Amino acid sequence: MSSNPQNLSGNEIRTLFLDFYTQRGHQILPSASLVPEDPTVLLTIAGMLPFKPVFLGQRTPEFNRATTSQKCIRTNDIENVGRTKRHHTFFEMLGNFSFGDYFKEQAIAWGWEISTKVFGLSPNNLVVSVFEDDDEAYNIWRDRIGVKQARIKRMGADDNFWTSGPTGPCGPCSEIYYDFHPERGDENIDLEDDSRFIEFYNLVFMQYNRDASGNLTPLQNKNIDTGMGLDRMAQILQKVPNNYETDLIFPIIQTAAQIAGIDYHVSDDKTKVSLKVIGDHVRAVVHMIADEIRASNVGRGYVLRRLIRRVVRHGRLIGITGEFITQVAERAIALSESAYPNVRQREAAIKAELQREEVNFLKTLERGEKLLEEIIQEVKQQGKTSISGESAFTLYDTYGFPLELTQEIAAENNLTIDEAEFDAEMEKQRTRAKEAHETIDLTVQSSLDKLAEQINVTEFLGYTQPAATAKVEAILVEGVSQEEAEAGTEVQIVLNQTPFYAESGGQIGDRGYISGDGIVVRVEDVKKESDFFVHFGRIERGTIRVGDAVTAQIDRACRRRAQANHTATHLLQAALKKIVDDGISQAGSLVSFDRLRFDFNCPRALTAEEVQQVEEQVNTWIAEAHAAKVEVLPLAEAKARGAVAMFGEKYGEEVRVIDFTGVSMELCGGTHVSNTAEIGVFKIISEAGVASGVRRIEAVSGPAILDYLNVRDKVVKDLSDRFKVKPEELPERITTLQTELRNSEKQLATLKSQLAIAKSDSLLQTVESVGDYKILVAQLEDVDPESLKSAAERLLQKIGNGAVVLGSVPEAGKVSIVAAFSPEVNKKGLQAGKFVGNIAKICGGGGGGRGNLAQAGGRDASKLPEALEQGRSELKSAFS
Incomplete structure (x- = not known):
């Protein structure tokens, strides 16, 4: 133990906690993955979650006592991160657990001992709470521990009765609070006052089972489930004003501040909030990716993507415009690697994923900026002074624009935001988030x-x-x-x-x-x-x-097809690992009767040569006739032998292992061929990207190959008959036709342009003079966009100093408008891009381009005359 507990680092606090309980017969268990075994929960959100099967009586524990430091992620109150002293998405929960061994008296005694003796907290600074009806716990604190009666608070079920759902194991709990201001006395203690109190240790006495009627029945085995917040204890011992300024997270914040060129300590509150969000979220995403979570638009992948995007947004708010997350992530990795070596082992994957997501999102932000500009112009044209909250929320939710950034840009244009409507949209999103996998349900779920x-x-x-x-x-x-x-x-x-x-x-x-x-x-x-x-x-x-x-x-024929395709997916994964990258892992699959689909994590597209090599390798293994060996093994033994598990799949203590010796060994409950030779042949149909960092191969095998070849053969025969050539001559014939078609298209485009110019020359007699400028605004019939642009450029050359605006309806339901401005017009502040984009909105469209030449489109052809007249009016007003 440190000679001065008040100077303990976060790593020392973690070690002292685990050592304390190890000395008292507890087995130290490693932190479980942030991807829980429990399918009812999206992410690991509590220290007790890995022990849920034990609490349910579904699994016999290997040890009666355990202690852990468990990584956790919670996002149900993400908007509070950085705004309060202690809200986090990622946090570590130190815990000690008893499975039918010791109970209240021992848990309370050890909780007090580690708080006061190991961490050196003065009893004068501690307050405890108990459930209002739990006289046993109250008496232990008062009589056994010696806590003053005034500093033991009875609280209701909302605060001090732990439940995980409507039914299942539950029980009263007792919490230990740190009092930052004991000098205020023991009268009127309000534990809700977080400026004075912080709850740092929760002792749950899991002693009842609640049935569907709400009745409580004593459990046969009474359990202890505790949780001490590592960040909170660090705040207390390091005497900093909030969790963010502890050594567990502040170095990450400082790294972000250095990149932004600012000083955290002299920054305003908004800047500090952004820095705290960056520090918290970067720590979270580093651990999520280390546990093999990939960014996506669903499930935990969406949580990861949302956190990364919030980091980028808050980086923008403090002045960071380029890429920066990987630099901050390096600091987070360095802080965590001693306790969690996998973050350093997965460093390359972590940085690659973060960089890919950051680059993609920066592009999205650019699109959001363009949309905001359009919204501002539309609001001004409508004579309004406020942007709707719904529009602001769309910018926030879809394009990553923080409300503050939208407000700042709006203010520059003398506009405000409907914050009430924005808050209403935000509340709807929070409600949806809270409804999704944020509780631990200990009841057995089934549609039956x-x-x-x-x-x-x-x-x-x-x-x-x-x-x-x-x-x-x-x-x-x-x-x-x-x-x-x-x-x-x-x-x-x-x-x-x-x-x-x-x-x-x-x-x-x-x-x-x-x-x-x-x-x-x-x-x-x-x-x-x-x-x-x-x-x-x-x-x-x-x-x-x-x-x-x-x-x-x-249906045996269907089963044989499924078996062939399923075994083929195993061989395919083995071939990808061998030829492309050993780090490739399965991200999903479909095994049907007629085809197979295999999704895998890979940051790049496969080359044509790699696809061919993978296909050839699979067919080689098929021809070599590898026999299947099927065994049921303990999970640990299967992994030790090298069996590949699908990430995210839930496995029991015993698993079924499919082993094609020397080729592939996977954990799998599916049906397979007994020998690879039964597959017959394997053919890759396509390889493509389906999400950021995820590729997909579609293929056929076994009897389905004949169906595939029959379809291809029919298509080839049909084409051969149409072109009057042999099948092997088809590529050359198609190339010839493509060349002829391109030449014909070029000739047609030239003729259309010449026709448009011929039509446009007749418009010169409609030129209007306004001061020193000339204006030509007209509609041409049946002229395509490219020809319309050529005509506008030619007319501008002929009229000289001025502007040409032409419109056409090249085909039903489509509008094309072109604006060409001379340099003198640009000098007056008129830009062709903004001009044509604004008048195109009248036709239900938009567009833009350079200052001297721009083109726009629309959907409502009936509004084209009105749009052109609006353009004429604006030009006359500008030139007069």
């Missing part, structure tokens, strides 16, 4: 909850049996449980056992039939709901009833 206690779970026999006798456990029609259903009805059927594979791991469900005495049900799909296999189909004959004995038979 009402039947769960009445029917048996489904036993899967499909790895070895294509058919099986079974009993009908349940029948659902349009989601409603029925005792029977007759011919013609769409049904969902649950059997006690089945050979049908249920959709999982990218592989679609089997097809086939369920039959019995006078009964035939065509099964079109199978899905798994909790432990029940639900067979979706249509009754073709007879009436099926709950309790019926039936035969379930899969």
Whole structure:
């Protein structure tokens, strides 16, 4: 222990906490990934989350006592980050846990001991809270620990009764608060006053189970779940005004400030908020990417992308216009690597992902700036003085414009923002965010909850049996449980056992039939709901009833196709790792009967040569006839052997391993060929990008190859017949036709331009003189945009000092407008781009270009005369 606990670093606090509980029989366990095993939660949001199966009684713990420092991410109150003293997206929760071992008295005693003896906090600075009805905890604090009665506060269920959902394990809790101002006395202590108090240690006494009626029943095993905020303890011990100025995060803030060329300590409040947001969010995204989360537009990938974009936005607010995140990330990596070595190991991936997202978003911001300019011009034309809150929110949500930046630019144009409407839109977004995966639900979820206690779970026999006798456990029609259903009805059927594979791991469900005495049900799909296999189909004959004995038979031809395609995805991933990059990992897949799709993480497109090499490698392995070895192993042993796991997939303590020796070994619950030779042949159809950093390969294999070749052969024969050439002569014939077409298009464009010029020469007699300038505004019929532009340039040359504005309707529903200004017109402050863009809005369009020549489009041809007249009027006004 440090000789002076008040000078402890964040790393020392973490070490002292873990050592304290290790000395008291606790097993130190590593932090779990930010991607939780629990599918009901998007990200790891609490220290107890990795132990949820233990608290539920679903898993027997290896140790009765454990201690951890758990990485967590929460974004439900993201707008408070940087604005309050202690809101974060990323934080570390120090915890000690008891699984049916010690309980309240020991947890309270150790909580007080580590706070006062190890971290040196004076008892005079501590206040504790207990649940209002928890006399046991109250008495322990008062009589066993010796806390003054005035500094023990009873609080209601909202504050001091921990629940994770409407049902499941729960219990009262007791919290320890630090009092920054004990000199204010013990009268009227208000723990909600965060200027005086900070809660830093929460002790949860998980002793009850709540049923659906709200009744509490004592648990057989009482558990302890605690959490001490590392950032909060660092703030207390380092005597800084907020969590952000501790050594855990402030160096990151200082790095951002240096890049911006500012001093945090003398900055105004808004600048400090932006610096805090950057520091917090960069720390969060570094750990998220280290745990292999990739930016995307869905799920946790969207959370990552949103955080990165907030960093960029706040960087703009403090004057940073170029790329900077990777520089700040380097500081965050350096701060974290001693406790979390994976951040340094994943440094290259972290920086690559951040740079890619930052560059893409900077381009989006540029588009937002252009949109804001259009909004401002439209508001001015309408004679308004305020930009709508909805428009400001669109800029914020879609283009990353902070409200403050929109307000600043609007103010430069003497406009305001409807903040009330903006706040209303923001509140809608917050509500949506809070509804998405931000609670820990300890209840067992299933769409068959009402039947769960009445029917048996489904036993899967499909790895070895294509058919099986079974009993009908349940029948659902349009989601409603029925005792029977007759011919013609769409049904969902649950059997006690089945050979049908249920959709999982990218592989679609089997097809086939369920039959019995006078009964035939065509099964079109199978899905798994909790432990029940639900067979979706249509009754073709007879009436099926709950309790019926039936035969379930899969379509073997479909199964063989799925097996070939699924094994092909394993070989494909192995080939990509071997030929392209060993760091490639699966990002998703589809295994269908007619094709396969494999998504993988890769920052660049594959070359044509690489695609060919990958295809050849897969076919080589197929020809080598590698036999499949299928084993069920403990997860740790499977990983130790080198089995590849799909990132984000949830695995139990035992896993099924598919091993094609020397080629591929993966954790997989799907169906596969017994030997690669059964696949026959493999063909890549396409390789393309589907998201930032994610590529997709589509391919066919096995029997589906024949379908693919038949389609291609039909197309080739049809083209050969049309062009009257042999198949091998098709490329040359098409190249010749393309060349002829390009030449014809050039000739046509020349003729159109000449025709437009001929038409436009007749307009010279309509030229108007206004002062020293000449104006020509007219409409030409059936002239394409390029020809219209050529005509405008020629007319301007002929009239000299002035402006030419031409409009045309080259095809139904489209408007084209061109403006050409002489240098003298530009000197008066008129720009062709802004001018033509404004009048095009009358036609429901827009556009722009250079100051001397610009073009715009529109959708409403009936408004073209009005737009041209508006242009004429503006020019006359400017020139007079």
